Amino acid sequence: MSAAPPLRLVVLISGRGSNMTAIARACRAGEIHAQIARVIADRADAAGLASAAGLGTATAAVPHSRGEAAGDFEARLADAIDAARPDLIALAGFMRILSAGFVARYLGRMLNVHPSLLPAYRGLHTHRRVLAAAARAHGASVHYVTPELDAGPVVLQSRVPVRAGDTEAALAARVLRTEHVIYPRVIGWVAAGRLRWHDGAAWLDGARLDQPIVEEFSAADT
Numbered sequence: 513m514s515a516a517p518p519l520r521l522v523v524l525i526s527g528r529g530s531n532m533t534a535i536a537r538a539c540r541a542g543e544i545h546a547q548i549a550r551v552i553a554d555r556a557d558a559a560g561l562a563s564a565a566g567l568g569t570a571t572a573a574v575p576h577s578r579g580e581a582a583g584d585f586e587a588r589l590a591d592a593i594d595a596a597r598p599d600l601i602a603l604a605g606f607m608r609i610l611s612a613g614f615v616a617r618y619l620g621r622m623l624n625v626h627p628s629l630l631p632a633y634r635g636l637h638t639h640r641r642v643l644a645a646a647a648r649a650h651g652a653s654v655h656y657v658t659p660e661l662d663a664g665p666v667v668l669q670s671r672v673p674v675r676a677g678d679t680e681a682a683l684a685a686r687v688l689r690t691e692h693v694i695y696p697r698v699i700g701w702v703a704a705g706r707l708r709w710h711d712g713a714a715w716l717d718g719a720r721l722d723q724p725i726v727e728e729f730s731a732a733d734t
Contacts, residue, residue, distance in 0.1 A: 516545070518539070518545050518546050518547045518703065519544075519545060519546035519547070519599045519600055519699070519702060519703035520546075520547060520549045520596070520597060520598050520599045520600070521535070521539075521546055521547065521548045521549060521598060521599070521600055521601070521602055521699065522548070522549055522550050522551075522552060522593050522596050522598040522600075522601045522602070523535060523536075523548055523550075523551045523552070523564075523601075523602045523603075523604050524551075524552050524553075524554070524589075524593075524601065524602070524603050524604065524606040525551060525552070525553050525558055525560040525561075525604050525605050525606055526553060526554055526555055526558055526605055526606050526607040526608065527555075527558055527559060527560060527605050527607070528558075528559040528560050528563070528605070529551065529553075529558065529559070529560020529561075529563055529564065529604060529605060530560075530605070530688065530692065531602075531604035531605060531625060531691055531692060531695050532548075532551055532560055532563070532564060532602075532604045532605075533560070533563050533564075533567070534691075534692035534693075534695065534696055535548065535602060535604070535695060535696050535699060536548050536564065536567045536569060537567075538696035538699075538700070540567070543696065543700065544696055544697075544699055544700035544703050544704075545700070545703040545704060546600075546699055546700070546702075546703045548564070548569050549570065549596040549597065549598055550569070550570045550571065550572060550592070550593075550595075550596035550598075551564035551569050551570070551571045551572075552571070552572045552573070552574055552589070552592050552593065553571070553572075553573050553574070553575075554573075554574060554575060554576055554589070554606065554607075554608050555573070555575055556573040556575050558573070560604075560605075561573060570596070572592050574588050574589045574592050576608065582611060583611070583613075586610065586611060586613075586614045589614075590614065590617060593618075598621070599621070599702075600621055600622075600623065600699065600702055601618055601621055601622040601623070602622075602623050602624075602695070602699060603622065603623065603624040603625070603657065604625065604695070606624075609661060610657070611659075612659035615657055615658060615659045616659065618657075619657075619658070619709075620656065620708075620709030621709070622656065622657040623654060623655070623656060623657065623667075623695075623698065623699070623702075624654070624655055624656075624657050624662075624664075625652055625653070625654050625655075625691050625694070625695045626638075626652065626653050626655065626662050627639065627652050627684070627687050627688070627691070628642070628650065628651070628652070628653065629649065629650065629651045629652075629653060629669055629671060630653040630655060630662060630663075630666050630669070630724075631662075631663070634661060634662035634663065635661065635662065638650075639680045639683045639684045639687065640680050642674065642683065643674070643678060643680060643683065647674055648673065648674055649671050649672065649673060649674060650671075650672055650674050650683060650686075650687060651669055651670045651671040651672050651687060651690065651726075651729075652669065652670045652687050652688075652690055652691045652694060653666045653668075653669045653724065654666070654667050654668045654669075654694055654695055654698040655667060655724075656709060656714055665712075665713050665714040665721065666714075666721075666724035667698050667701075667707060667714050667716070667721060667724060667725065668694045668697065668698050668724060668725045668726075668727065669694070669724045669725070669726045669727070670687070670690035670691070670693065670694050670726075670727050670729050671726055671727070671728050671729065672686050672687060672690060672729045673730070690727075690729050693727075693729075694727065701716065
């Protein structure tokens with residue numbers, strides 16, 4: 513009996529793509545049974561495109577032109593995605609809000625990592641908002657993408673302490689390091705057949721995840 517082929521991934525980025533790099537390295541190291549078929553950026557100057565090319569990964573730029581209708585951009589993006597025949601799409605710092613129609617096209621096959629303990633702090637500037645609220649804990653969430661922004665079922669979260677004297681940059685860096693751990697892990701669960709989308713929910717090892725799994729990262733870890 514032959515082994516199953518690796519999970520085919522398309523990763524969408526807008527900037528340096530550090531999560532993309534973490535995923536690619538996990539694939540190359542054999543830590544997850546997956547391969548990145550293509551990295552796609554919505555900016556031609558995204559630094560992550562060069563990083564991906566340096567790792568031997570196919571890349572494409574699908575920039576949004578000024579004045580271009582969102583539907584036209586998304587049609588071009590979908591063409592670039594579909595050409596790579598992905599089993600799973602990973603948003604990794606992709607900074608464009610996708611329409612409900614686009615999300616529906618890939619529903620159950622698209623993941624995102626968000627820098628907060630969802631459902632808290634959906635949207636932008638999460639680290640700044642956490643500090644302003646004097647929260648004692650922060651983290652990141654890997655979740656399925658649904659039409660409502662940052663509202664899809666959460667699979668795995670990292671939780672880190674907020675330290676006295678933390679700056680926004682220091683807290684962001686601490687959270688990002690945990691993203692590089694939890695995002696490849698969730699993709700590995702999909703690749704191994706442990707995680708799947710069913711009836712609008714995430715199912716892990718045959719059981720519906722009504723609450724996300726939370727991994728604690730101590731100050732020493734981060």
